[in-house]
Amino acid sequence: MITLQKLKWDNCFSYGSGNELDLDDNTVTQIIGTNGMGKSSIPLIIEEALYNKNSKGIKKVDIPNRYVNDGYNISLSFEKDESNYLITVQRKGSIKVKLEKDGEDISSHTATNTYKSIQAILGIDFKTFSQLVYQNTNASLQFLTATDANRKKFLIDLLQLEHYVDLFEVFKAAAKEATTKRTTASAKLATAERWLKNNKLTDTDILPMLKVESDLEKYEEDLQHWTTQLSKIAETNRKIETNNLYKKQLSAIDINAVNSDNTQLIDADSIVSEHGEIKAAATGAQKTLAKLERLKEECPTCKQPIDISVEKEMIALEREKLSKAKERLSELTTEIQGIKDNNRRFERNQEVIRNWEQLFQVHDANLSTSLLDVAECEARVETGREGVQTEKSILQGITQQNQERTKRNTRIQVIQEQTDEFEAQCAKYTNELKIVEKHEGTLDILKKAFSTNGLLAYKIENLVKELEELVNTYLAELSDGRFTLEFVVSNDKLNVQITDTGNIIDILALSSGELARVNTATLLAIRKLMGSISKSRINVLFLDEVINVLDETGRERMVEVLLREDLNTYIVSHGWTHPLLEKIEVVKNGNVSSLE
DSSP: EEEEEEEEEESSSTTTTTTEEEETOSSSSEEETTTTTHHHHHHHHHHHHHSOOTTTTEEEESSBOTTOSOOOEEEEEEETTTEEEEEEEESSSSSEEEEEEEEEOOOOSSSHHHHHHHHHHHHHOOOHHHHHEETTTSSSSSHHHHHHHHHHHHHHHTOOOHHHHHHHHHHHHHHHHHHHHHHHHHHHHHHHHHHHHHHSSOOOOOOOOOOOOOOOHHHHHHHHHHHHHHHTHHHHHHHHHHHHHHHHHHHOHHHHHHHOOOOOOOOEEEEEHHHHHHHHHHHHHHHHHHHHHTTOOTTTTOOOOOOOOOHHHHHHHHHHHHHHHOOOOOOOOHHHHHHHOOOOOHHHHHHHHHHHHHHHHSSOOOOSSSSSHHHHHHHHHHHHHHHHHEEEHHHHHHHHHHHHHHHHHHHHHHHHOOOOOOHHHHHHHHHHHHHHHHHHHHHHHHHTSSSSTTTHHHHHHHHHHHHHHHHHHHHHHHHOOOOEEEEEEEETEEEEEEEETTEEEEEGSSSSHHHHHHHHHHHHHHHHHHHHSOOBBBBBEEETTTTTGSOOOHEOOOOOEHHHHSSEEEESSSSOOOOOOOOEEEEEEOOOOOOO
16 A cells, blocks of 8 residues: 655745645545635645646646745655655756655656656556546546546556556567468468479489580691791791701801810910010110120220220120020010910810800701791691681580580579478478467467457456445445446446436536535545555545535535545535544635645
8 A cells, every 4th residue: 555644845836835744644634725725736746746747737837836936845755565755856947856765765867767766666657646636526537437448448557457458468469470470481381382383393314414525726726836837938938048057057067176176275474474574685685785885995085095894794794695585585486476376276166166056046956947838838727727617516516515404404403402492491381380370379369368358358347346336335325325326348348327316317417516426436436446456555535625516414424434434535625614524724824825
């Protein structure tokens, strides 16, 4: 059970600061005040604290007391599952929401997520909460005036049967998926079977390839050779003639005789140098001897005799040196001439070798010595063309046959492979189809079972009978047995039928007092039924101006019924009071309301 405990608020609607209300203090409490005091604002403040919105759709900018103009604060404590919660709301420009559980802050990072956490704890959506907690005379309980289908949906939400709807959606989606799988498997199976029917082979023999043997390459080589020869016959014949000349010149050289001549190049530099030195010495001795021979035995000036014995010795010496030099010069001249003859022989041999090597390099030993004949070349070319044409024709025939055999063999192999594949697919999809069809059938049964016409309808029908009994129990007390209410379940609709002393009437034909009795009886019955099957039972109920449309007897009976309920009911009225009830008066000082 959800027990709303203490509500505190500052500057909300017409109220000022410091307002406080113990929501679980008394079974029935009267809230009294004239119009405009703010009596009806209290349940709206509770809605703002729990859901960040209110059932009258009042905008946030209109909630703060405009005469105070200081934002507003709300705090609300409640208990559920032996845990104590406290919600604190502060709004001044932006909103700040704090949620505590047993003194621990469990708020989210944003106000939006914190309110989601609060609703998850309550387990009741805003629409259901507002209808269960607040009732006034200006509008009937939506459950009674809604369309048949929406009334059933309201009961599903109210009695927390959404899991049936959720399961229906799960099975519906699963059944749709299974149907898609069945359709897919069936289509694939049909495709595979159709392919096997249309591509059945009557002959599966693989033909061998014909062996390709041909002299085409030889004929092409011969044709190319003789075509080239024919195109270059003049040039080739010139080469043959030139080559024949090289061969003739080469054969005229006795290279073996040259190679057997061991004549080597001799260096004559030292001998020539010596020859020059001796020749210079001989020339010097000859000049010295000429000078000495011109000397006389008397002085040409004084005519006195002179001793020239030394000069005579020198002349004899120079003549001896000159004689030896001439003798040596003759020897060297002969030797130098021999060296020159030897070296000239060596150079001639080298020249012959160079000529031979050059001729050997430029001549072609393999080149025919016979000149080509034009007629013979043309005949060879024609023979080559005929051979190439014949071999190509043979090859083309063999190739074409092999291509046809390859195409046929490939088709047979591909079709055999595809046949194996499609046969495997047939087996696969046949088996898969059996499984999917069985699964689809099971899911279809489950989908129907959890549809609004299945278990849900059965569950609602049973709960509706219990609800109908509770409503009529309350209605009998509130209307002296005059009115009864009956729920008629038809397919996926839930109809409401009201009788007045046995006559069926439209709910819109009821007076305000009659409607108040029907609404209150239905609301109390729904809350009692909800409390018996759900953990989300709420302790607070606000009846706004409901008591005002009842006569004195109706009011007394209403109070008697409410005093027996396990609820904290607040009866909002203008001035009527009951001696047995706690009273809270809403007063106004200037533009600011407060509780007394």
